Amino acid sequence: MSNGLRLKVGEAEFEKDPAAPQFLVGFLRHILVERMKLTDELAKLVVLTMSNEARKAGEEEYAHMAYGDLKTGEFRWNA
Numbered sequence: 001m002s003n004g005l006r007l008k009v010g011e012a013e014f015e016k017d018p019a020a021p022q023f024l025v026g027f028l029r030h031i032l033v034e035r036m037k038l039t040d041e042l043a044k045l046v047v048l049t050m051s052n053e054a055r056k057a058g059e060e061e062y063a064h065m066a067y068g069d070l071k072t073g074e075f076r077w078n079a
Contacts, residue, residue: 025065025079044075 014023025047032043047066054062064078
């Protein structure tokens, strides 16, 4: 798939569901790391906390935006 076609598919997906987890993760990452200047690790911890709160509220769609990798002991983005 060409890069241009991939962008059009991504745009179509965004138009259909702009609140989808993959778009929200990108937005949060931009705000926390680029704008607020948090370290990537701290930003992942913030999003992991948000994911846990979403799970408690019954919002399973947002429950896995970030996670802790038990093998490496690091936090990871899920996008």
